[in-house]
Amino acid sequence: MTADTVTDPSDLSALFEEHRPVLTGVAYRMLGRVADAEDVVQDAWLRWSAEGREDVRAPRAYLVRITTRLAIDRLRHVQSRREAYVGPWLPEPFETDFGVTVPDTAERAVLAESVSLAVLVVLESLSPLERAVFVLREAFGFPYGEIATALDKSDAAVRQLAGRARKHVDERKPRFEVDPAQQRDLTERFLAAATGGDLGELLSLLAPEARLVGDSGGKSKAPLRIVESADKVARFLLGVARQAIPGMEIRLTELNGGPAVLILADGEPDGVFQLDVADGLIQCVYILRNPDKLTALAPE
Structure with a gap:
C-alpha cells in the first residue's frame, strides 16, 4: 500500500477516485450485489470527505478499512433478508474485463476466481468476518497485519479466520485450473446444443452430477429448487429453449470473470446463463x- 500523506484537502476527491476500483471490488465480493457495493463505497466517501485527512499516511489502507467495516455491517443486515428470499439466491452479475484491465495472467486468474459465481456462492456460507478476511487476503493479497488493523483483530485471530475460510472454500469449491479458451468453447457448445435441441450433445458436456441453480426471487420463471443430475438438467434446459421469448436476442459476454450468455427480450435483459x-x-x-439483478446489464 502507498504511504502518500494527504496534505491538501482538495486532493481528497482525487485520492478517493484513485482507489475507488479497489473499494468497489472489496465491497462487491463482500456483498454480492452491485447496488449494495455502490452504497457502501458512497458511505465510505462521505466518511472520508467529512473532515480533513491530513493525518492519514496511507489513504488506500485507511479507505479499505472504512469500506470493509461498512460492508461487514451491511452484510449482517442483508443476510437476514436473504433468509426470506424466494428460491435460491445468487450474486448479482458483475461485468468484468480482466483480459484488458489486468495484463498479468496469474493475477487475472486470481481476480476472476474470486469474483466467480461459484466462489461468491460459497462465500455466502462464511461469517462476515471470515468473508472479509478471505476477500482481503485471497483476492487482493493484503498482508495479515493490515487485515488485522482493518478489522481491529489480532494477527493471530486473522490468520485463524483466514485458515477457516480457505478450508471452507476449498471443501466446497476445489481449485481447478480452468483454461479461459476452454471455458468459452464449452459455453458456445452449450449454447448451440441447448438452442438446437441436441440432448446427446448437452449430456456430453455436463458432468454426471451436474446441477442447475436458478435465481428469480419469485419475480419470473426459474426453478425454485436446485435441479440435480445431468439428465434432469439437460431436459430442463431443452424445455426452456423451446419456450418462445418475444424479440429474443442472445449475446455472449463476460460476467464475473468468465464467459456468460445474456438473453435479451425486446432489447431488455431477460436472463443470464453462466457455467461452472x-x-x-x-x-x-x-x-x-x-x-432486479439484471438492470445493470441493459445495453446502452
Missing part, C-alpha cells in the same frame, strides 16, 4: 432471472 466448469465438463449451470 471443471475437468473439461460443466459442473453447474447458473440461471439468473430476477429482474
Whole structure:
C-alpha cells in the first residue's frame, strides 16, 4: 500500500477516485450485489470527505478499512433478508474485463476466481468476518497485519479466520485450473446444443452430477429448487429453449470473470446463463432471472 500523506484537502476527491476500483471490488465480493457495493463505497466517501485527512499516511489502507467495516455491517443486515428470499439466491452479475484491465495472467486468474459465481456462492456460507478476511487476503493479497488493523483483530485471530475460510472454500469449491479458451468453447457448445435441441450433445458436456441453480426471487420463471443430475438438467434446459421469448436476442459476454450468455427480450435483459466448469465438463449451470439483478446489464 502507498504511504502518500494527504496534505491538501482538495486532493481528497482525487485520492478517493484513485482507489475507488479497489473499494468497489472489496465491497462487491463482500456483498454480492452491485447496488449494495455502490452504497457502501458512497458511505465510505462521505466518511472520508467529512473532515480533513491530513493525518492519514496511507489513504488506500485507511479507505479499505472504512469500506470493509461498512460492508461487514451491511452484510449482517442483508443476510437476514436473504433468509426470506424466494428460491435460491445468487450474486448479482458483475461485468468484468480482466483480459484488458489486468495484463498479468496469474493475477487475472486470481481476480476472476474470486469474483466467480461459484466462489461468491460459497462465500455466502462464511461469517462476515471470515468473508472479509478471505476477500482481503485471497483476492487482493493484503498482508495479515493490515487485515488485522482493518478489522481491529489480532494477527493471530486473522490468520485463524483466514485458515477457516480457505478450508471452507476449498471443501466446497476445489481449485481447478480452468483454461479461459476452454471455458468459452464449452459455453458456445452449450449454447448451440441447448438452442438446437441436441440432448446427446448437452449430456456430453455436463458432468454426471451436474446441477442447475436458478435465481428469480419469485419475480419470473426459474426453478425454485436446485435441479440435480445431468439428465434432469439437460431436459430442463431443452424445455426452456423451446419456450418462445418475444424479440429474443442472445449475446455472449463476460460476467464475473468468465464467459456468460445474456438473453435479451425486446432489447431488455431477460436472463443470464453462466457455467461452472471443471475437468473439461460443466459442473453447474447458473440461471439468473430476477429482474432486479439484471438492470445493470441493459445495453446502452
